[in-house]
Amino acid sequence: MHIRKFFLLATILCSVCSLNAQRHEQLLETGWKFHKGEANGAETISFNDSQWESVCIPHDWAIYGPFDRNNDLQNVAITQNLEKQASVKTGRTGGLPYVGVGWYRTRFDADPDKKTTLVFDGAMSEARVYVNGKEACFWPFGYNSFHCDITELLHKEGKDNVLAVRLENRPQSSRWYPGAGLYRNVHLITAEKIHVPVWGTQITTPHVANDYASVCLRTSLQNAGKEEITIETEILDPNGKRVSFKKNSGRINHRQPFTQNFIVENPQLWSPETPFLYQAVSKIYANGELTDTYTTRFGIRSIEFVADKGFFLNGQHRKFQGVCNHHDLGPLGAAINVSALRHQLTLLKDMGCDAIRTAHNMPAPELVRLCDEMGFMMMIEPFDEWDIAKCENGYHRYFNEWAEKDMVNMLRQYRNNPCVVMWSIGNEVPTQCSSEGYKVAKFLQDICHREDPTRPVTCGMDQVSCVLDNGFAAMLDIPGFNYRAHRYEEAYQRLPQNLVLGSETSSTVSSRGVYKFPAERKADAKYEDHQSSSYDLEYCSWSNIPDIDFALADDYQWTLGQFVWTGFDYLGEPSPYDTDAWPNHSSMFGIIDLASLPKDRYYLYRSVWNKQAETLHILPHWNWEGREGKEVPVFVYTNYPTAELFINGKSYGKQTKNNQSVENRYRLMWHNAIYEPGEVKVVAYDEHGTAKAEKIIRTAGKPHHIELVSSRQSLTADGKELAYVTVRVVDKDGNLCPTDMRLVKFKVKGAGSYKASANGDPTCLDLFHLPQMHAFNGMLTTIVQSGKEAGVLELQVTAKGLKSGKIQIEVK
Template structure:
């Protein structure tokens, strides 16, 4: 079966009211003014919404803001949600003024996300609410404004304990915008763009736009849209004039023939720009610029996912929404860095687990060329935790789902709508009815993309009709059942691994001997990546093999791309089976699942995926080569490569070449569906060699010629610090970040793989210290401080730019180590 979707999409930028080069609207929103100067206080004062409340003593904060990430870590909180204070009641207040002229316009506030159970007040009057913290919403301020006087916008949040299976954060954690618009306007999400025709180098672009008149006065309106290509040249313009009665809407349909098009693709994410302009009585009142991309998507039961006519294997990751040491507070650069690291591993697809992502996530994926599975819910009517989304599902599911689709349907990166993850209705006889209802909503809002869901039960959803209620079947953790599942579903059904592996490990930790069980007493999991931990999990090798056996599948989404706060499996609990607190193995409080740790530092497993998902020659070797007291004893050495063969050298002596796919590595395996024993992996190369201090070197060959190499040296005692910034020049906008890795090194500059020195950071000049981290799942040190203990030789410093150009000076020091310095330049 072939599903064909030809989609022309636009990526909405954060502010609707942007000026064109030559034409400016009469009124525009001041985004910056509504990010700064908020007042915050925990607790629940009875008069929190009142204009008479004296709030001079409240704390000043900038938005986005996550109060929970500030800590403290404490065992009285739930390790499942990071051991942080994600629940309680708190208030935000914002004082602002509008002129008499502005008050005559249409004035709204738009929240990209408020975590959660939010109630909005203006000047003491309740004007809105939203329980779901992951979905944006707009509130009309116009009827309650006091022109020329102080206005008070107040937001009460009441996130509950036991409301999430991972760290949710707490607060106004996504961006907020004040929008001052002419009453004649395109509303939020009022533009929908498709391509009914794409052929060769031509496309027909269909833009459907809603123009509304929120006043009671009729208006003479001129509306036009101009499209510019990736180089900025105008390629098409269409306009029309019409009379728009008061309190009415006009739906405008425009079709643009485009020639010599540049398609949006994974390797070439070309973005065009559509600029729509509204004039009323000859005056420009709104101008909206929107980047977009042109591409076609198809899904085939035999060829899999087809992008722009070419089959593409989905090499995907699932990602939760937190940004590690920054918490849930949205930041564009931190989001971009995460996805750049994922791309370097070979990732081309993202699953937004298990909720609507921030707009920044989709903007980043649009610009980097990463396709997205956009997911709505982790719960429907049956809850996994006592205070989860199931409490509001009946009232809010349709609004939340429709809003997600309307918000995201114009992004070229989005290719599927997921209506749920591991939904407990899978076990219900009539659960399929809910799935069908949600799938129908998706098709109603956007018939250009298929629906999907992640199913982890067997055989329930395949027998009771739930899997048949979605267009594409996502399978969680069932590689040994792929054949059975395919045989149970109708011919032509399309499948993929929607959540795979769930391997756990700690960066730089190696336990010997290599055994089936993790060493609970250490609080960590070995990076030999054979001990899975949870019963449903399995090594990546198992999924690699299963995907090879089913080339018709779309691909896989591993759990997860980055370690995240909360859910410290295999410590503390058992996923859906464990309600309540996960504190039995405190202080384990963050995830072990990913090939990249909480700080963004790569674990060994990163290179195992890279060896399967990339083509540029690479080779990786593990473990470290500091085994004092193990001299002469045998150490297992693993190598990962995308080349044909690898040769190992220890202190210059060759231990022979191994051929990938031929020389197999036996690894201990035990998981549900696989009897305890060993698995012969064709994806790893291995040797067992006697330990002697010195160096470990691997050379990769293809066609008999060396194409890549890597060397590890035995380090001496810690002697200094090396600082490496991901970017040495950033933008002076008060939001840009530089991520600086501090590595403890010996006198010769070799990394010390087990160093745990405490490093202090001094930051001065044109920026400030934002956070520190080290990737240790058991560390309960605060993130908002100027010192951090190294975890297996590394820790991380994050600096934020100010708004003045100049230089950010960084100094790192620790007793007994030589001091290190680096600088970051900032410019407009």
């Protein structure tokens, strides 16, 4: 039996300790000017930007629209979707105006006697950075974090330095909405001459056990030369208590990192259920003088991939219950927001999700930090293209020169984070079928092994025949397959790893609150209303229903679990309505829609994945005027094995999960249910036949008033925190009116502001930032943002013909 063990712990960003004067970090958030379009001379000190728009960073210039069919039309054949002929793709990148040039300018002060570095968490894209009229650096890949040493470009007195950034998004450079602009944070770091560089530490845990763990810290230093270096490092536990300490002295030999080893007794191990985090606080002395203090956050845990047996975390066998996500935040666009990310992860955690794949791009550091804190394992993935193109102006233009630089930045930035358990080197790359493709894969995998020998490497492969025959899949640490579930067993038998990962699964499509008859399995189903059915039986031609992936995880130890496409709907890729099918412009793959509202499918996954909670969910809604006396199938998603259906008191009998079909293993279905207005009740029973739960839905009457439910009861007065308010059109008794589509308007008063709204309708062209939005099947979401002063934020919601709604949120 071949066993490969990967022991690691990890950390988050080389975060900075603010308790000393040697190092200082600040976010460059305010005081920026923005201009869309070329601006000759905008990099110079004397350029007049007074007429430019004032913005705060992070900023996505394209999310404000307008939506337009002609934005980035692409006449292409999508080979990974099995297309043979080119056709006009509408809405493929969201129908938003992301293409073009944008300029940003700001001013800053920095100590000219210290080393000064700019760190960009991401800039979309082809970033040219200028300081005081001189180019500091160029970085083409919009998803990668990068940094520039600008010490020699500062004014002598250090005051009023001019920072200018030129960005350009080319047409046909993406397969989804990439966002535009300085959409992630910009950091200014000043440090003494001898200091720890950006991402300059690496922590590993060579031994992990319940009684003790060994911790190895490697610290890189810049400009140490032949100086005598002393590093004092204390390890702090999750409560801030010192649990280990070392003081070591020496010289940096041949530019090798300074190494320290520690023992942590009775460690608190990191896992999704127990996301314990430690800190290593290092003080660096050169010839006895303190020159830097550097804090590395990490976790202690072990990972192990065992042939034939699967994945083990801290010695415990488990399957990945993961989702893939693109980086956009729905109505907020690509501009990063911690509060929005936390809201998404909270919903996924309740569903039972324990892992995130950053498809198909490098993540924002805020997401990785939250996954550390909230307990999500991560597969971080950098590329959707290698050297062979998918998009005319895609990453292939830069791959040969930039791939290693991009990989090194990603690996050094995130190799200390405990949440990261594997690296992916690509997604469905055409190179996988090239006779020399395995060489490119080996090149990337070797970089991962060099920079981080503690984690395995995978790749999302969709061309199974190619990769099984040409050696591509056999060379990877972990073979990852996108769909093609029917070939898992063949791959297991033929590949030496004797493991298979569902690196991308399902691609079931649905529109929240939309149901089509009959309720049956369909590939590439299309309808006049451009929606997909929430009976969760429709999928794309290359994919399948969720039940098949559940069964593979349940039936075979050697399957590692799955990463569902996708956790959330995202802007762009509106399959199956992507070919000349405007106004569709957002995906329907999401388990949760673009408005952060769970679809029915959410409860199917929850019923299987969340072992700690009770799930009992009924679909569809029960307002079917004109279908009286006709069949309206009723499905139930529950963690209980049996349930009984009643319509207006009449029993339709009990259903028990069974092996008659893969759907019957995970769903309870009454295809013969007859519609009559009134009450639908379901009673769930445990394996002993004891009634354990009950759920009722009713036919809604005339729409009467607006009901509001906020995700947060209070917000921090930092001008950044968000509350997601669910808006429901209900009858006088509070029943959701599931077919209401009326226009809803918003007004915010007091200690906050209106941010955006969304309704989850992939065909809706309402602009997110305007204080109005049409309901979609009786619901939508509006997002409000705290101000910077304490008080009460009041949201008022009105709609013609309805009693208005009001909600207050404390800001403190």
